[in-house]
Amino acid sequence: MSVVTQSRPARTAGGRASQARPRRRVSAGRVGRVLALLLLAVMVLFPVYYTVVGSVMGPGDIASSPPSLIPHVLTFDNYRGVFHAIPLGRQYFNSTLVAVTITVAQVVCAVLSAYAFVFLAMPFRRAFFALFMLTLMVPWEAIIIPNYLFMAEHQLRNNYLALMLPFLAGGFGTFLLRQSFRSFPVELRDAATLDGAGHARFLLQILLPLSRPALASVAIFVFLSAWNQFFWPLLVTDSPKMQTLQIGLSSLNDAEQANPGLILAGVTMALIPTALLVALGQRFLVRGLTAGAVR
Amino acid sequence: MGRERLLSLALLLPSLAVFALFLFWPLVRTFRLSTTGQDLFGRANRSVGLANFKAVLHDPEFTRVLGVTAGYVLLTVLPSILLALLLALLLQHPLSGLRVLRSAFAMPFAYSVAAASVVFAALFNPAIGIANYLVTSLGFAPVDWLTKPGTALISIAITTIWMSLGYNMLVLLAGIGGVDEQLYEAARLDGAGTLRIAWSITIPMITPTLFFLVVVDTIHALQSFGQIHLLTRGGPTGHTTTLVYWIYHTAFANGASDYGTGSAQAIVLLVVVIAVTAIQFGVLERKVFYR
Numbered sequence: 001m002s003v004v005t006q007s008r009p010a011r012t013a014g015g016r017a018s019q020a021r022p023r024r025r026v027s028a029g030r031v032g033r034v035l036a037l038l039l040l041a042v043m044v045l046f047p048v049y050y051t052v053v054g055s056v057m058g059p060g061d062i063a064s065s066p067p068s069l070i071p072h073v074l075t076f077d078n079y080r081g082v083f084h085a086i087p088l089g090r091q092y093f094n095s096t097l098v099a100v101t102i103t104v105a106q107v108v109c110a111v112l113s114a115y116a117f118v119f120l121a122m123p124f125r126r127a128f129f130a131l132f133m134l135t136l137m138v139p140w141e142a143i144i145i146p147n148y149l150f151m152a153e154h155q156l157r158n159n160y161l162a163l164m165l166p167f168l169a170g171g172f173g174t175f176l177l178r179q180s181f182r183s184f185p186v187e188l189r190d191a192a193t194l195d196g197a198g199h200a201r202f203l204l205q206i207l208l209p210l211s212r213p214a215l216a217s218v219a220i221f222v223f224l225s226a227w228n229q230f231f232w233p234l235l236v237t238d239s240p241k242m243q244t245l246q247i248g249l250s251s252l253n254d255a256e257q258a259n260p261g262l263i264l265a266g267v268t269m270a271l272i273p274t275a276l277l278v279a280l281g282q283r284f285l286v287r288g289l290t291a292g293a294v295r
Numbered sequence: 296m297g298r299e300r301l302l303s304l305a306l307l308l309p310s311l312a313v314f315a316l317f318l319f320w321p322l323v324r325t326f327r328l329s330t331t332g333q334d335l336f337g338r339a340n341r342s343v344g345l346a347n348f349k350a351v352l353h354d355p356e357f358t359r360v361l362g363v364t365a366g367y368v369l370l371t372v373l374p375s376i377l378l379a380l381l382l383a384l385l386l387q388h389p390l391s392g393l394r395v396l397r398s399a400f401a402m403p404f405a406y407s408v409a410a411a412s413v414v415f416a417a418l419f420n421p422a423i424g425i426a427n428y429l430v431t432s433l434g435f436a437p438v439d440w441l442t443k444p445g446t447a448l449i450s451i452a453i454t455t456i457w458m459s460l461g462y463n464m465l466v467l468l469a470g471i472g473g474v475d476e477q478l479y480e481a482a483r484l485d486g487a488g489t490l491r492i493a494w495s496i497t498i499p500m501i502t503p504t505l506f507f508l509v510v511v512d513t514i515h516a517l518q519s520f521g522q523i524h525l526l527t528r529g530g531p532t533g534h535t536t537t538l539v540y541w542i543y544h545t546a547f548a549n550g551a552s553d554y555g556t557g558s559a560q561a562i563v564l565l566v567v568v569i570a571v572t573a574i575q576f577g578v579l580e581r582k583v584f585y586r
């Protein structure tokens with residue numbers, strides 16, 4: 001600390017006089033940085049470019065050898081074709097319904113349990129919380145067989161319930177909201193109690209409106225994982241009309257190998273909601289991703 | 296019990312009900328299934344003790360599956376984190392006009408495992424894929440990326456590295472953003488250059504973040520399924536069959552329904568995931584700098 005306080009004036013004083021030399025060094029480094037970034041950008045972003053551009057290429061472009069990287073003719077045939085190859089509209093609806101239901105349910109469950117953990121007297125609080133954390137440690141793949149059998153035994157295969165039920169609650173949201181609720185100012189809580197606000201009013205009118213960033217993190221994160229699921233929907237659905245978009249992409253990949261443009265049109269459509277969330281919700285996303293890592 | 300205590304339990308109830316039905320009970324049932332064998336009708340209801348575990352451990356496939364799983368983890372986790380670290384270090388001070396790159400580099404995170412795998416399947420296509428276009432332009436012979444034992448796992452790993460890059464970079468940028476600005480100032484005054492600052496300040500200060508990523512990415516890698524299913528189906532001849540894909544193969548693929556053996560394999564997975572997590576916490580945490 002002392003080093004820094006002492007050094008501050010030194011920097012301001014020496015700053016202007018000695019700027020000429022470091023400037024040139026910085027700009028050389030700057031050029032290097034820009035070049036490195038551009039090279040990496042080409043590598044990392046090429047698959048994204050190929051997804052979108054390939055989806056508007058005709059077979060003459062995309063399936064040619066050597067492959068052309070720029071479309072010579074723009075065509076939307078792939079987008080028309082993909083609706084014939086798989087029930088894309090229906091699968092889009094399925095994915096949306098399943099992901100939105102799971103998101104709403106998980107947020108509600110997480111709000112209730114996080115509230116109970118933070119603001120209410122609870123018997124065996126530590127044991128219950130450990131139980132919630134345990135759910136984060138069990139790999140879903142290790143318990144997928146009995147879960148599959150449960151759905152099969154109850155004739156729930158090819159049913160929306162099978163796609164939703166296991167994910168209506170999750171430890172992650174509770175964990176993240178609990179952290180957020182714990183940093184809620186005690187004075188505000190006391191003031192609300194003095195005003196005669198009960199639990200419901202405090203939760204709905206004061207706590208939740210002030211916890212919107214944390215709620216957004218949970219919602220975005222849960223929606224992305226629900227929308228992107230693959231293994232479970234693959235197991236519990238085999239009728240195309242009940243499958244999600246992700247399984248639709250898999251069928252496209254199996255059936256349309258000779259027609260990559262069609263597959264890429266499907267991928268582009270499936271990407272729309274998640275790309276929007278990643279681009280617009282990045283701030284909230286990072287908060288959710290790093291819960292527990294960055295303090 | 297007081298009203299508030301009852302209320303607190305009532306609020307936990309929705310979550311607990313879901314956990315009980317789809318997590319805790321299945322966990323118990325996995326253990327029970329792992330000691331059952333199938334009757335003549337394929338129903339798993341015959342107790343066989345530890346026979347399934349014996350069969351799994353003595354299966355010649357088992358060693359290969361563990362090797363493939365370990366190879367896949369090694370090929371994906373560190374390369375992806377190092378590449379993401381390079382990106383994050385380059386992006387930490389947004390350059391004018393390049394701010395948009397941050398969002399662009401995060402885009403792989405928007406790809407589901409199915410979306411990414413399907414795109415990379417096209418890129419790795421031996422006849423019309425870009426990968427072979429590059430290889431042949433450099434004067435090499437075209438490669439059968441997904442169907443040759445030597446390259447199949449590497450191709451899946453490349454897909455996974457690409458997919459996890461956006462996530463890793465976002466997390467690392469958040470970690471770098473949390474480093475005290477005064478440390479940089481002090482270092483600059485001492486005449487430290489950009490590389491020296493990155494090596495001696497940024498990286499040591501974000502070790503907790505790096506550690507978090509190693510743990511999370513390893514667990515993710517151990518659970519990978521979609522990219523294997525879509526790119527190679529575990530082939531050629533088992534060369535990309537990881538633990539999770541082995542479970543799928545035993546219990547579900549091509550009309551298989553050996554739930555007993557599959558559950559024994561699932562418990563191996565459970566043990567491996569828990570062991571890896573414990574080892575990482577034990578070994579790595581001592582080398583991590585915590586504020």
